[in-house]
Amino acid sequence: MxxxxxxxxxxxxxxxxxxxxxxxIGADGRPLPKIYRIKASDTxxxxxxxxxxxxxxxxxxxxxPLELNSQLNAAxxxxxxxxxxxxxxxxxxxxxxxxxxxxxxxxxxxxxxxxNISETYEDETATLAAWMDLPDTRDVILSPRAxxxxxxxxxxxxxxxxxxLVTGS
Numbered sequence: 001m002x003x004x005x006x007x008x009x010x011x012x013x014x015x016x017x018x019x020x021x022x023x024x025i026g027a028d029g030r031p032l033p034k035i036y037r038i039k040a041s042d043t044x045x046x047x048x049x050x051x052x053x054x055x056x057x058x059x060x061x062x063x064x065p066l067e068l069n070s071q072l073n074a075a076x077x078x079x080x081x082x083x084x085x086x087x088x089x090x091x092x093x094x095x096x097x098x099x100x101x102x103x104x105x106x107x108x109x110x111x112x113x114x115x116n117i118s119e120t121y122e123d124e125t126a127t128l129a130a131w132m133d134l135p136d137t138r139d140v141i142l143s144p145r146a147x148x149x150x151x152x153x154x155x156x157x158x159x160x161x162x163x164x165l166v167t168g169s
Contacts, residue, residue, distance in 0.1 A: 050165070053125065063144055063146075066148060072103065072149060074152075076166045080152050111168060112167075114143065115167075120160070127161075149167055
């Protein structure tokens with residue numbers, strides 16, 4: 001009898017330590033969102049994942065592939081952080097700079113094609129999908145003149161991500 005009681009108590013402790021395996025459901029019946037946390041070591045992986053996705057979309061549209069460009073990445077990183085400081089997603093920097101100014105400051109020798117921005121808690125795949133849903137941001141990604149891509153982000157402590165994608169010729 002003591003063994004049975006001991007086994008029951010041990011089982012209860014084991015079950016109490018388990019977390020639910022399915023998604024947590026909110027009051028509206030929908031799964032609760034989880035914060036997408038980006039580590040510094042994820043930078044190259046995320047940039048190349050987006051580049052591969054963009055190039056697959058461009059191939060489907062009959063456009064040539066893009067190459068990742070470090071100067072455009074730098075311009076994108078500067079703006080992503082600055083949007084967080086300003087707490088608003090828009091194309092002008094806190095110093096009044098435009099996307100053209102930032103690309104030139106970063107030393108990019110080509111011409112700016114366009115800049116896509118986003119304020120979200122979503123990952124890069126969902127952000128790219130949202131950009132593809134809108135004609136203006138889709139045109140930046142699929143422009144036949146584009147040859148280079150820059151992508152960066154800034155993630156706040158609360159999980160909010162400020163994404164910036166820049167294309168150039």
